[in-house]
Structure formats: C-alpha cells, structure tokens
Amino acid sequence: MASTPVVCVGSRQYFEKHWVPSEPAELARHNCLVYGGFEEAANWPFVGQQGHFKVAVRGNLTSNSVETIRPGVLAGVGIALFTKASLVGELSHADVVTILDDYAQATRDISFVWPKRRLVAARVRRVTDFFATSLEGPGLSFNNLSSELMLARNLSILFSDICPETQCPDPRGH
DSSP states (O other): OOOEEEEEEEEEEHHSSSSOSSSSGGGSSSSSEEEETTTTTEEEEEEEEEEEEEEEEOOEEESSHHHHHHHHTTTOOOOEEEEEEGGGGGGTTTEEEEEEEOOOOOOOEEEOOOOSSSSSSSHHHHHHHHHHHEEEEEHOOOOGTTHHHHHHTGGGGGSTTTTTTTGOOOOTTT
C-alpha cells in the first residue's frame, strides 16, 4: 500500500549514560534491542559513501514484537531499529531521539493482509476501503501517511471481537 523508512532510535535517558553513536559501526559497542520482525534482525542496514552495508548488532533484548522493543527504548534500555510507522506517537516524544539519520535510508513496505475467505466482515471492509481511499496515489511514502497510520493504530478495536459489526464505527465518518 505504501512504504515507510526505518529509523534508529534511543532515549535521552540511554544517551545520558552512553554516548550517541556518530556512525553505524559504533553500534557494536551499544546495547541494541533487536526486533526480529525485520528480515535483517541483528544485521542492521545502512547506506554510506561506499553504498549499502550492514552492521552486526547485539543486546540484552530480542523480540519479534514491536510492542516489546518499543517500551525497552522508552525505558532507556538501548537503541533499536524500527519502521517509522511503528513509532508514530513516540517520535514526537521529547525523550525519543533518532540517530544516524544520514545512514538509515532503508524503507519497508506497508501491506494490508486480507482474511482468506470469500465473505469479509463489514468492519474489515470499512477499514480496507478507508485505507484504499486514503492511500491512493503514486509515490506514496510514510511522510504523508502519518495521520492515517496513527488513526489505524487507534482503530485496532475494529478488529477485536468486542466490537460487533452493527456497532462498529465507520472510519470514514459515515
């Protein structure tokens, strides 16, 4: 549907105890929180004067859940690599610092996964229609999707069983 850049982040609390790396190779001497949802997991992708390269990282927390790694960053445990879409609210937080911005230039695709059945619940159809309309256009990137993605995060109730189809709000306001 769209793409989102990756960002390397840490908290001010972490950087008060440790230095802010000025180049990716310095990550080897930091506690890096590894999100296993990336294909490169413990080999983070960067771009420099010599082109694309990867840096092997390690740390005391590895998870395949953004919901586990994100609080670790906020608590000052270490540095992590996320998609920008995963940190919509946190990036505006004063304690969250992006680092190595000139090197972190990879992007990840944002996909919408459909249930594999012929009949789709009305609440799923409404959310799908909302995104299809909101994300139309060539060359979409996360930079012009932040409000839609923040809304998507807040609309997670649409996919839970506690929201009966007849009472589920229409994300387009209809």
